[in-house]
Each structure stands twice: as structure tokens, then as C-alpha cells.
Amino acid sequence: MTRVPLLDATSAPLTARRYFSDGDPGPIVAALASVPELLEVTLPFLSTVLSASALDARTKEIVIVRTSALQECRYCIDAHSVVALDTGLTVDEVRTLSGAGPASLPDADEAALLDWIDAVAGATGAVPDSVASRLGTAYRDFEIVELTLLIGATMMLNRFCTALSLPTSAAVATRLAEEGLA
């Protein structure tokens, strides 16, 4: 059960109303709306970090789903498994990324990325030089900056959604069941 009120179009504060004008904006917005001044800055930040950017959409969804799996965030795994499928990842790719065990992808660059995600989101303390070095051969410096911030932003969301027990929507649950990912 969700641990905080999820506001709707009738209860959303004045400055949060625009996020509800096109229907249900989802539980993250509905929870954040209780502190509208935080919503005002958090949502544009998350939107910038998580949506289309210099990194291709496939790479970003690999980061988000894998990070969410390492953080065991049910809401984020479910929501972004669907986004990943829509982005073009296969069911098998989503299954390995979202699973509790080690993930693997055949592409060398993506394998280096998975090692980086594991070191950043699946561990604490310093990231080994060997992992950084492999990532550096696959991605440019500015891409590494963005990838790392994406991991961090995803972790923030993971803990927010998990701690507050935000619910997976019925539509997402249905889609995952249809894809054999439930």
C-alpha cells in the first residue's frame, strides 16, 4: 500500500495542476505534488535526464532497467521494462537486465556499460579503474558524464518509489503479463 497520498486533478496544488491536465500523470508526480515546489524542480530535472538526449534511447533504457534491478525497485523495473520494450529491446534483453542475477549483453560496449552500472549502482565505494577504463574505450567523456548521472537519478527514483511503495499501474502489469515478464 502506498505510504503517502497520491494527489489527483482535484487535490493537486495550484502550481502542480498543469501536470494533471492531460490525465493521470502517474504515481511519482502524484506523490511529489504534495510538495509542489519540489515537483516544480524535480520533474524538469528527471525529464531532462531520463528522456531523449545525446545518448540513444536503447542505451538509456539499459541503464534505467539494470539500475532499477540492482536497487530492487519493483515500480521502476515494471514501468521501464515496458518503455524498454517500446524502445526496441527484446523480451530476452529486458529479462536479463531486470533479473536478480548477473546481466549480460553480447555487444562489447554494452557489456562494459553493464559493468559500470554494476559498479555504480550495485556496490558502494570507489569504482574500480579497470571498469572505468573499459567504459572509456566504449563511450566518450561527455557520454560517461550523462550515463553516470542517469544511474544516479535512477537510483534516487528507485529509492523514492520503493520507500513510498508506489504502485505499478494496471496497464503496465497487463503488458508485462502479455510479454511473459510478469
Place this chain on the structure above:
Amino acid sequence: MTAIAEAVEAGTLPGRVWMYSNYHCNLACSYCLTESAPGVTRRQLTSERMVDIGRDAANLGFTAIGVTGGEPFLLPDMAHTLAQLGSILPTVGLTNGTLFTGRRLDAAQEMAGSDVALQISLDSADPDVNDDARGPDNFAKVVAAIPALVERGVTVRIATTGEEPDPAALTRLCALHRDLGVPDEDHVVRPIIARGRAADAGMGVEVTEADLPAELTITADGAFWSPFGPTVVAGQLDTDLMLTRTTKPLRVPAQTLLGLLQGRPAGTDSTLNIR
């Protein structure tokens, strides 16, 4: 001059900042916006916090203060708090007027001669009509308190809240408040707003923010568009007219309110006489 001060001077932003000192009350009026009653969650601002807000309001360029509740005079030292606020900006304190006996009446003397007015609720010159909405013996306590306060030099205004007033009843009420020492210019008549307990009872006029004066209102739960914003239904605080949870520094909600006011279409606050 701050942007807030400029907006107040230009009339873009109302000059009064309201504070909800508390939400509990010794009464449980039928149309109460905040479902106030003796046992409700207090949502209380300390005296020190209220004076801080008053100073911040003055520094930003606001020109007046209002204190409401709940019943503010259930808090100890409310007369002293209002007197302090009155030394910062002209202040009006809303009260049901039923507690001014004994020590509280003596303490009220501190407000005499200061820039503080008490706005006391009195809905009818007919005790039964008044007490039907506001509780047993309310009329008797209020008509005893008003002259006692006036006699001690405290400025008293009267607020009448109700459905469409009957002209004859209003005439009798005005005769009464004049007898009690309150002139016509210190009597306000306002509608019941369909929020809080009034909405539950199907009473009052429906409003949106466009209908309400955009008077910055500070509570223990955050800042709101208007004193008609931080209402309570079924024990839950309404958030639809919230501006920010942040109230300190005061410029945070003040600037948010000012931003919302830019380009705001004309509302019906004047025609509805919501004050």
C-alpha cells in the same frame, strides 16, 4: 523596493498576509471551513513563528496582517502575540469572541491603543438563529464580550457569515452592533464558502481561486492562495489551493503567489464579497 512591495503598491498583490495560528476551537460551527472543534489536530504556529512571519511580511513589502483559526484565543498569550504583530503592521485577529472573560479579558487590554482589531463573528440579532449555526449560548457570550472589549479600548469589528441575508434581519443586526459600540464601517457581511464542514452540509457558494482574493496565507502545513484555501474535510487538509510547503523564508511562497497572479483573469471575489 522588492517585487512584492511593488506588486502590493500596484494593487496586483493584496497587501495582507494571513496566518492560521491553530485549527482547534471551543466551538464547532455548522459552516466552518476548517472543521474546527475542540478535539481536532491543532496545526499550530508558535507565537515566535507568527511574529517572525510578521517581520518577514513587513520586510517584503506587505502592508497588513491577519490571524485566524480555529480559535486563536485558545492559545496562551494570543493578546500579546497580536499586540506584537500590531507593532509591526496593522493586524486583524479573527475570534469567536466567546472566551473574553476573566484573565483573557484582562489580557486583551494589551491590544488597546495598538494597531490591532478583533473581528468577532456574530451572525444574527436573533439569538436562536445565531446559536443554531454557532452553538449554544454563543450569542449571549458575544454580546457580553463586545462592549467589554470596546470599553477597554480594543477595536472590535463584527463579521456576519451566512446565506443570502434577509434585509430585515440585517437591519436588526446592524442596530445591535451599533448598540454594542461597533460602527457600520466595522461590520462585514460575507457568504458561506462551500468548503470544509459547509461543503459536507451542502451549504455555501462554490468558489475557485479566481473567486478568492489572493491573500498569502501561512499555516503549519504550508502556504496557500487565500485564507479560504487551507480548509479541512474529513480531517484531511485540502491541498488544491496550496502554493508551497515552504513558508520560511516568506519570499518563497510570496514569489510563487506573485508568479501565479501574473496574467490572472478577473475573478468574482468582489461581486461575491468574499472578505
